[in-house]
Amino acid sequence: MAETKPGSKKKWLYRAMLILNFVFVAALLISYLAPFTHPKITTLPAMLALVFPILWLANALFAIFWMLRLRYYFLFSLLSLIIGLNIFMRMVSISAPATREETVSDFKIISYNVRLFDQYKWRSDQDYFTRDAVFGFTHSQHPDIVCFQEFFHGNNTYFPTIGPFVAASEAKNYHVGYVKTVGDKKHYGLATFTRFPIVNRAEIQFEDAVSNSGIFTDVVVKTDTIRIFNFHLESVRFSQADYKFVSEVIDPAVSGHSSSSRIIFYKLHKAFLRRARQAAVVRQYISQSPYPVIVCGDFNDTPASFVYRTISKNLGDAFLEAGTGLGTTYAGGLPFLRIDYILHSPQLKALHYQKHFVDYSDHYPISCSFSLELEESSVGRKKVSNPQ
Numbered sequence: 001m002a003e004t005k006p007g008s009k010k011k012w013l014y015r016a017m018l019i020l021n022f023v024f025v026a027a028l029l030i031s032y033l034a035p036f037t038h039p040k041i042t043t044l045p046a047m048l049a050l051v052f053p054i055l056w057l058a059n060a061l062f063a064i065f066w067m068l069r070l071r072y073y074f075l076f077s078l079l080s081l082i083i084g085l086n087i088f089m090r091m092v093s094i095s096a097p098a099t100r101e102e103t104v105s106d107f108k109i110i111s112y113n114v115r116l117f118d119q120y121k122w123r124s125d126q127d128y129f130t131r132d133a134v135f136g137f138t139h140s141q142h143p144d145i146v147c148f149q150e151f152f153h154g155n156n157t158y159f160p161t162i163g164p165f166v167a168a169s170e171a172k173n174y175h176v177g178y179v180k181t182v183g184d185k186k187h188y189g190l191a192t193f194t195r196f197p198i199v200n201r202a203e204i205q206f207e208d209a210v211s212n213s214g215i216f217t218d219v220v221v222k223t224d225t226i227r228i229f230n231f232h233l234e235s236v237r238f239s240q241a242d243y244k245f246v247s248e249v250i251d252p253a254v255s256g257h258s259s260s261s262r263i264i265f266y267k268l269h270k271a272f273l274r275r276a277r278q279a280a281v282v283r284q285y286i287s288q289s290p291y292p293v294i295v296c297g298d299f300n301d302t303p304a305s306f307v308y309r310t311i312s313k314n315l316g317d318a319f320l321e322a323g324t325g326l327g328t329t330y331a332g333g334l335p336f337l338r339i340d341y342i343l344h345s346p347q348l349k350a351l352h353y354q355k356h357f358v359d360y361s362d363h364y365p366i367s368c369s370f371s372l373e374l375e376e377s378s379v380g381r382k383k384v385s386n387p388q
Helices: 006-031 044-050 052-068 074-083 129-140 162-167 240-250 261-287 306-311 318-322
Strands: 092-094 107-113 145-153 173-182 186-194 198-205 213-221 224-232 293-298 324-326 340-344 348-355 366-372
Touching: 006 044, 006 052, 006 074, 044 052, 044 261, 052 074, 092 318, 107 129, 107 224, 107 293, 107 340, 129 162, 145 173, 145 224, 145 293, 162 173, 162 186, 173 198, 173 213, 186 213, 186 224, 198 261, 213 261, 224 261, 261 293, 261 306, 318 340, 318 348, 318 366, 340 348, 340 366
Parallel strands: 107 145, 224 293
Antiparallel strands: 092 324, 107 366, 145 186, 173 186, 198 213, 213 224, 293 340, 348 366
């Protein structure tokens, strides 16, 4: 039996590497179409955009691999990285620090998906621990506005949250919108707390949504009115088994995947379609606002998505303008995801954005300080004559 020559083995290895390289290049290029492709046409770009950071890293490694071996194949991955550089730059921020003149802010806002204060006991130590820890963290930041997603409130005898938060906070005014109520003591939804006067409020319902909704709250800062949107868009609703499967797919060292991939893809497909419809509703409300807006919330989608592109149109992204580093906000089973946002009208200037590494939820809270620059525009200069 003839022995395989070492050179032949190396040749076949390079061929296999090149084929795999082409697969990752194609996947990355397809993911670039996600912001421009409505999910009703196809959800493939959106699904690939979820793992965009992994595709980006894989192509960067392929480019380095071929460069070290002096092969021109590195150009395939390098060009694919360059084409999507603007999308990559939505995942990280290298903003310049605020100048001395910019350090005085007019207000600070926090957005935080609190995962129902652990009502379903994802943490073994839950017994008011998570609620009190979330409140303690929030108060320590001295915010002027707080937007909670996946908010939970019981009555005075069963896990109260509104009263305890207000009692220990400077944010005495609040707007709570419930998307679901079970019995007379379990309320699920969104909440916005603020120390500023509230002059108007409304709830935003999404068609076919089970536990997702939005609210907006008009507050008076100095003599100007700002509309605060607080949204929670459609979740994928992965079970623990789903997360385990996804983590195994991501980890190449794990083998023996089950056939649950069909369930995963079905849930993703359904969520992408619903979020696209919800994003259109959000965009309409933002466009109709007579005041400058701040949009807070858990979009459940990445900056490389159709949802982000739809909602963020004509708005600034506080993380990109005033943050630093990797923008990951999801602390759950999927890595590298930035799905929580603070967006704003151009009449507001983002000064200091921060992601806070606390583990009371499967999301990290995010905050940003803003200064008012409304004197440059007549938009939002409406005075309030009859506060409610």
